[in-house]
Amino acid sequence: MVPSSLAAFPRLQPGTVARIEWDRLSSPEARRLRELGFDEGADVEVLHRSALGAGPVACRIGRMTVALRRVVAGAIHVAPPQFAE
Amino acid sequence: MTALAPLVALVGNPNAGKSALFNALTGARQKVGNYPGVTVERHVGRLALDDGRPCELVDLPGAYSLEPSSPDERVTRDVVTGAGGFERVPDALVVVVDAANLDNHLRFAMQLIALGRPVVVALNMVDLAERDGLVLDAGVLAAELGVPVIPTVAVRKRGLDDLRVALTGLVGRGGSAPGDGAPAEDIRTLQRRARLLARRAVVSETPTRRWTQGIDRVALHPLAGPVLLLAILFVMFQAVFTWAAQPADMIDAAFGGLNGWIEASAGESFWRSLVTDGLISGVGAVVVFLPQILILFLFILVLEASGYMVRAAFLMDRLMAGVGLSGRAFIPLLSSFACAVPGIMATRTIDDEKDRLTTILIAPLMTCSARWPVYTLIIGAMIPNTPLAPFVRLQGLVMFGLLIVGVAGAYAAAWLLRRTVTRGASSGFMMEMPKYQWPQMRDVAIGLWTRALIFLKRAGTIIAGTTVVLWLLLSFPKPPEGSGISPIDHSIAGRIGRGIEVVVKPIGFNRDIALALLPAMAAREVAVSAIGTVYAIDDSESAAGQQGLAERLQARWSLPTALAFLMWFVWAPQCISTIAVTRRETNGWKWPAFMVGYLFAAAYVFAGITYWLAVALGL
Numbered sequence: 001m002v003p004s005s006l007a008a009f010p011r012l013q014p015g016t017v018a019r020i021e022w023d024r025l026s027s028p029e030a031r032r033l034r035e036l037g038f039d040e041g042a043d044v045e046v047l048h049r050s051a052l053g054a055g056p057v058a059c060r061i062g063r064m065t066v067a068l069r070r071v072v073a074g075a076i077h078v079a080p081p082q083f084a085e
Numbered sequence: 086m087t088a089l090a091p092l093v094a095l096v097g098n099p100n101a102g103k104s105a106l107f108n109a110l111t112g113a114r115q116k117v118g119n120y121p122g123v124t125v126e127r128h129v130g131r132l133a134l135d136d137g138r139p140c141e142l143v144d145l146p147g148a149y150s151l152e153p154s155s156p157d158e159r160v161t162r163d164v165v166t167g168a169g170g171f172e173r174v175p176d177a178l179v180v181v182v183d184a185a186n187l188d189n190h191l192r193f194a195m196q197l198i199a200l201g202r203p204v205v206v207a208l209n210m211v212d213l214a215e216r217d218g219l220v221l222d223a224g225v226l227a228a229e230l231g232v233p234v235i236p237t238v239a240v241r242k243r244g245l246d247d248l249r250v251a252l253t254g255l256v257g258r259g260g261s262a263p264g265d266g267a268p269a270e271d272i273r274t275l276q277r278r279a280r281l282l283a284r285r286a287v288v289s290e291t292p293t294r295r296w297t298q299g300i301d302r303v304a305l306h307p308l309a310g311p312v313l314l315l316a317i318l319f320v321m322f323q324a325v326f327t328w329a330a331q332p333a334d335m336i337d338a339a340f341g342g343l344n345g346w347i348e349a350s351a352g353e354s355f356w357r358s359l360v361t362d363g364l365i366s367g368v369g370a371v372v373v374f375l376p377q378i379l380i381l382f383l384f385i386l387v388l389e390a391s392g393y394m395v396r397a398a399f400l401m402d403r404l405m406a407g408v409g410l411s412g413r414a415f416i417p418l419l420s421s422f423a424c425a426v427p428g429i430m431a432t433r434t435i436d437d438e439k440d441r442l443t444t445i446l447i448a449p450l451m452t453c454s455a456r457w458p459v460y461t462l463i464i465g466a467m468i469p470n471t472p473l474a475p476f477v478r479l480q481g482l483v484m485f486g487l488l489i490v491g492v493a494g495a496y497a498a499a500w501l502l503r504r505t506v507t508r509g510a511s512s513g514f515m516m517e518m519p520k521y522q523w524p525q526m527r528d529v530a531i532g533l534w535t536r537a538l539i540f541l542k543r544a545g546t547i548i549a550g551t552t553v554v555l556w557l558l559l560s561f562p563k564p565p566e567g568s569g570i571s572p573i574d575h576s577i578a579g580r581i582g583r584g585i586e587v588v589v590k591p592i593g594f595n596r597d598i599a600l601a602l603l604p605a606m607a608a609r610e611v612a613v614s615a616i617g618t619v620y621a622i623d624d625s626e627s628a629a630g631q632q633g634l635a636e637r638l639q640a641r642w643s644l645p646t647a648l649a650f651l652m653w654f655v656w657a658p659q660c661i662s663t664i665a666v667t668r669r670e671t672n673g674w675k676w677p678a679f680m681v682g683y684l685f686a687a688a689y690v691f692a693g694i695t696y697w698l699a700v701a702l703g704l
Contacts, residue, residue: 028154028436032515034272035149037189047298048305048399055403056412056514058305062188062280063219065297065518067399069406072513 006057006073009046015078017042024075033072037062044078090139091256092173093132096165096197097181098190099147100519102209104128106181106239107144108528110248117535125160125433127172135246135253143172150272151196155436165197177203177255179248184214184221184236185520187283192275194230195282203255204232207248211236213520220288229282240525297392297520304396314400317393321384329376336376340369359556362621367552367614370458371544374610378454378540379533381423386532389416390524395516402514408496409503411435411514414444418495421451425663427536429670439509443502445667446680449658450495452488455609459654460484462613466635467647483651490655494687506679543608547661551607552614559600559622573600573623592689593649593696597641605659612659645699652695656688 009015017040022030038044038061047065048058057073058065068076097103107115111130128144145164146157153159160171167174180197182190198204208223227234233251237244303309344361351357388394394416402412413435421428428448435441452460464480471479503509558578564570573579582600589599597619605612620637638647658664658681667677 026510026513029513029515031152031272032149032154032436034276035192036515036517037276039273039276048301048307050305050307050310050400050403054406056399058301058399058518063186063217064189065301065520067395067402067412067514067516067518069402069514072515 004078006044006046006059006068006076006078007070009078011046011049013045014081015044015046016081017044017076018079019077021075021077025072029072033076036066037064038076043081044076089173090131090141091134091176092141092143093177093179093252093256094143094145094164094172094175095179095181096145096161097147097207097209098149098183098186098193100186100517101147101181101183101190102239103144103147103181105525105528106179106207106209106237107142108531109239109242109245111142125157132249134256135250138253138256140252140256143175148193150193152272155433157433165200165202175202177205177252179205179207179252181207181209184208184211185217185219187221187286188280191279191283192272195275195279198230198232205248205251205255206230206232206234207239207244208234208236209239212238212241212243213522219290221286222288223286226282226286229285300521301396301518304393305399310396310400314397317388317397321381324384325377325380328380332376333373336373337369340365340372344369359553362618363553363556364549366617367556367611368544368549370614370617371548371608371610372541374454374458375537375540377457378423379537381454382533382536383529385420385423386529387524390522390528392519392521395518398514398516399518406514408500409440410443410499411437411440413514413516414440417444417448418451421448421453423536424453424455424540425449425451425660426539426666429663429666432670437509437513439503439507442671442676443499443507445670446502446507446676446683447495447498449660449663449680449684450491450498450656452491452655453609453660455660456487456654458610458613460487460651462616462634463638463647463651466638467642467644487651487655490652494655498683498687543662547607548611548614551604551611552618555604555611555615556618556622559618571623573619578603592653592693593643593646593700594653594692595642595646598646598650602659607661609654609657609659612654644704645696648699648704649692649696653688653692656684656691658684 017038019040020033020038025033042061045060046057047060050056054070056067056069058067059073060066095103095107107128107130110132115128115130117126117128125146130142130144132140132142134140143164145161148158148161150158151162151166153162162168163170164172164175165178178197178200180194182194194206206226208221208226211221214221221236223234223236233254235244235247235251237248239245304313344365347357347361347365385394388397397419398412398415400412401415405412405414414432416434417428417431419428420431425448428451429445432441432444432448435444461484464483468480468483473479473482555578558581559573559576561576564572564575571579574583578600579596581603582596585599585602586594586596589602594602597616600619601612601615604615616638617634620634642650664677664681667680668674671677
């Protein structure tokens with residue numbers, strides 16, 4: 001299975017951050033993302049996606065729930081846990 | 086020079102429960118001020134150490150790391166590193182971490198510990214962590230971090246004594262080493278170490294379906310979520326108008342009683358008239374709105390404290406993104422329905438400068454509570470309350486229409502501004518969504534109390550002052566006896582009013598409105614008392630003196646004039662406090678000047694269009 005991004009990863013499925021395309025993000029965005037705990041190898045789970053297609057995504061990272069815009073979520077590639085590493 | 090009490094700083098991530106801990110430790114003994122030169126609130130309070138020594142406790146703004154990305158975070162960094170200017174160097178730090186979110190909060194805690202100052206860690210909200218099936222060993226954590234770790238539950242006052250004991254040991258032993266700067270480790274290495282450490286401190290972890298996720302399944306549902314948000318907003322506005330009616334009547338009666346008592350006990354004189362017609366009527370007309378404002382703030386504070394507000398921002402982000410704003414802007418804009426001043430102050434949570442500026446510029450378009458007295462008076466007097474459908478009457482519909490014009494106007498203005506003066510890359514929306522919590526009565530009460538004080542202070546100073554000044558300007562000089570000249574036309578205010586009238590005549594405004602517009606710059610609701618004062622003085626020598634304000638309006642205003650007046654108040658930035666807070670928040674006169682300019686221009690154009698359209702339609 002090919003890793004897909006947080007913007008498309010199925011909801012309520014355990015996942016692991018496989019890769020983050022840092023260069024697609026602005027530097028404050030990248031820093032905030034790191035501060036919120038996003039990092040290769042971190043456990044994530046998509047909890048909610050807002051309606052209308054292009055709204056933000058809410059996901060669990062560690063023990064936190066974080067809301068992200070689709071654009072940012074698209075830069076975060078996620079794989080099911082067994083595919084990571 | 087007296088020795089200063091030791092200073093202890095509370096520091097931690099946003100949502101670590103810092104403010105609740107601060108409230109629990111200092112109680113009512115706290116002061117809110119501002120750090121010099123920046124628009125960051127400084128919360129400071131007193132606390133008695135275990136050996137009886139007093140100690141000053143300062144609640145620093147929440148931060149994610151020592152690399153600041155907002156003015157708030159810069160204050161936090163400069164205070165804890167001793168870099169500067171904002172605060173003296175703290176003698177000790179209380180690092181507050183959320184027990185249920187150690188992975189993340191420990192990273193910042195480790196950065197802070199590495200600074201080399203005396204530190205005690207408050208492992209806060211341990212009860213919520215346990216409810217989520219997470220049991221932690223504070224001893225392991227203390228050994229790993231090399232500093233005392235005290236489990237606390239700020240809202241239940243658990244662990245506060247232990248915290249005080251630990252602080253007593255830390256403070257005043259001297260040896261507060263100067264900060265040796267941030268550690269060289271980069272954020273990712275620190276994060277990985279923090280995650281490892283957090284895992285070691287876990288005694289047991291049972292995965293439970295957290296109730297936060299349960300609520301979110303409805304609150305963030307693509308369909309149910311927006312419906313719930315609308316329902317909450319509907320209940321909120323409904324409550325503002327229905328619950329406030331009775332207390333407002335009581336306040337009104339109290340002021341009326343006071344006036345009656347003065348009139349009965351003092352002979353007719355200039356001073357009596359100044360106090361009753363000027364001061365008490367003017368202030369009373371405004372204080373009547375205190376219940377509405379408090380109810381609105383009650384809802385906002387509860388929504389905020391419960392954690393729902395961030396969900397509302399999540400739901401609104403898509404809509405806001407459409408005009409180049411972020412969902413975060415929803416929170417300050419909602420507050421602006423009560424008053425634009427706290428709304429504009431709440432924009433501080435928006436990281437992006439252009440985004441924040443745009444939100445500030447459109448905040449005055451939300452229908453703040455100062456407009457209600459104006460709308461209520463004019464609509465009540467000039468619009469017939471014809472039933473249109475079950476539960477829908479014309480007056481209510483006009484009121485709702487004005488509210489919608491404000492929101493739609495703000496939306497359009499944001500779109501336009503983001504393409505012109507505040508153009509920039511579209512800002513992001515990245516936000517931690519805190520766990521739901523039952524709002525603490527105490528924290529909500531403190532918040533409401535602060536708002537009530539601010540409002541009453543305003544009524545007692547700005548509004549009382551302008552009402553009295555207007556009364557004086559309207560009363561002097563007196564026309565010669567028996568000359569037949571109306572006392573207002575002869576007065577100073579009357580002459581100024583005629584000057585303004587020339588400008589506003591094309592949009593259908595009469596002399597009375599021109600007279601009311603100037604004092605209404607102080608605050609919109611002054612327009613009501615100003616019109617009242619104008620007619621009270623004007624009619625004092627005629628039989629019409631006994632009429633109520635509504636009848637006087639009906640006799641003198643045409644419907645197109647009234648509609649134009651309402652439209653004017655949707656747009657016009659008639660509020661000194663808003664202009665002042667905008668100046669403070671944008672550090673200069675440029676943006677408040679721009680805001681006043683564009684809003685007055687819009688007010689003039691749209692009021693004019695309304696007037697001529699109404700005339701053309703033969704209303």
